[in-house]
Amino acid sequence: MTFDINSFRLDGKIALVTGAVYGIGFALAESFAKVGATIVFNDRTQEGVTQGIKAYEEAGISAHGYVCDVTDEAGIQQMIKQVEAEVGIIDILVNNAGIIKRVPMLEMSAEDFRQVIDVDLNAPFIVAKAVIPGMIKKGGGKIINICSMMSELGRETVSAYAAAKGGLKMLTRNIASEYGQYNIQCNGIGPGYIATPQTAPLREKQADGSRHPFDQFIIAKTPAERWGTSEDLQGPAVFLASSASDFVNGHVLYVDGGILAYIGKQP
Ligand code: NAP
Numbered sequence: 001m002t003f004d005i006n007s008f009r010l011d012g013k014i015a016l017v018t019g020a021v022y023g024i025g026f027a028l029a030e031s032f033a034k035v036g037a038t039i040v041f042n043d044r045t046q047e048g049v050t051q052g053i054k055a056y057e058e059a060g061i062s063a064h065g066y067v068c069d070v071t072d073e074a075g076i077q078q079m080i081k082q083v084e085a086e087v088g089i090i091d092i093l094v095n096n097a098g099i100i101k102r103v104p105m106l107e108m109s110a111e112d113f114r115q116v117i118d119v120d121l122n123a124p125f126i127v128a129k130a131v132i133p134g135m136i137k138k139g140g141g142k143i144i145n146i147c148s149m150m151s152e153l154g155r156e157t158v159s160a161y162a163a164a165k166g167g168l169k170m171l172t173r174n175i176a177s178e179y180g181q182y183n184i185q186c187n188g189i190g191p192g193y194i195a196t197p198q199t200a201p202l203r204e205k206q207a208d209g210s211r212h213p214f215d216q217f218i219i220a221k222t223p224a225e226r227w228g229t230s231e232d233l234q235g236p237a238v239f240l241a242s243s244a245s246d247f248v249n250g251h252v253l254y255v256d257g258g259i260l261a262y263i264g265k266q267p
């Protein structure tokens with residue numbers, strides 16, 4: 001069979017992207033819509049959902065928004081039932097919603113550690129568990145977990161986040177192992193350092209107008225010598241959401257400009 005370029009399209013597919021009012025989630029949802037998908041997203045507040053609906057409309061996308069905290073198992077199960085009734089069974093799930101707390105481990109409370117694990121690891125489990133039965137019924141599906149450089153590397157102050165994202169890499173591999181037989185592919189995307197609200201504190205200009213030391217550090221650690229943008233993640237996400245990747249399963253695709261391959265520029 002000759003290669004079909006339409007294998008990269010998502011026509012007729014329903015995609016749920018969690019926490020997709022802005023940032024990486026919004027960019028991924030926007031790219032899915034551009035190749036034919038129907039977009040479903042959630043936020044913790046009605047205000048967030050309203051903001052999201054407006055942002056999608058401004059991008060020419062008629063999205064379906066739901067108020068739900070991804071850590072609320074009953075709420076997620078209810079939301080998925082509502083989506084299936086109102087929009088249809090979900091074909092593509094992107095576990096994007098996430099938080100980070102940058103605190104030295106010895107100063108981090110167990111409660112703060114637990115909160116990061118809850119959002120960044122427990123919630124992807126909860127949402128995938130709610131969505132997979134519909135995918136099985138429908139004959140298959142795609143799950144994309146948004147991992148991180150911290151799925152592979154540690155650094156000061158991000159112990160909870162690294163533990164969560166490392167666990168998310170293994171949850172990705174386990175879902176791939178357990179549900180591949182139902183034509184469900186579960187993969188991860190590991191973004192490098194991306195310019196979004198989540199990393200804004202790491203890029204703040206200093207009082208003297210110079211770049212933030214961490215900003216300079218990332219530039220030196222990235223062969224591409226730049227921060228990534230959410231748009232850099234769109235093509236890889238469309239690939240993993242499409243039938244073009246039907247034999248890719250349990251893989252984490254790092255979209256990092258080469259950080260993981262590079263020792264870093266000599267000072
Ligand atoms: P962001 O700008 O902080 O956006 C995070 C999104 O998640 C927001 O829409 C937020 O909604 C939502 N969210 C947080 N907790 C939630 C909850 N309990 N229930 C529902 N939604 C929730 O982050 P981002 O940079 O776009 O990152 C998105 C994902 O990529 C995260 O998983 C992050 O760990 C990962 N990532 C980011 C980078 C990077 O450099 N930026 C790199 C690698 C991986 P609210 O507005 O309600 O808070």
Ligand code: GCO
Nearest residue numbers: 100148149150191192193199
């Ligand atoms: C940090 C950053 C990173 C990025 C991302 C890198 O404080 O080190 O926030 O964790 O968010 O996860 O892939």
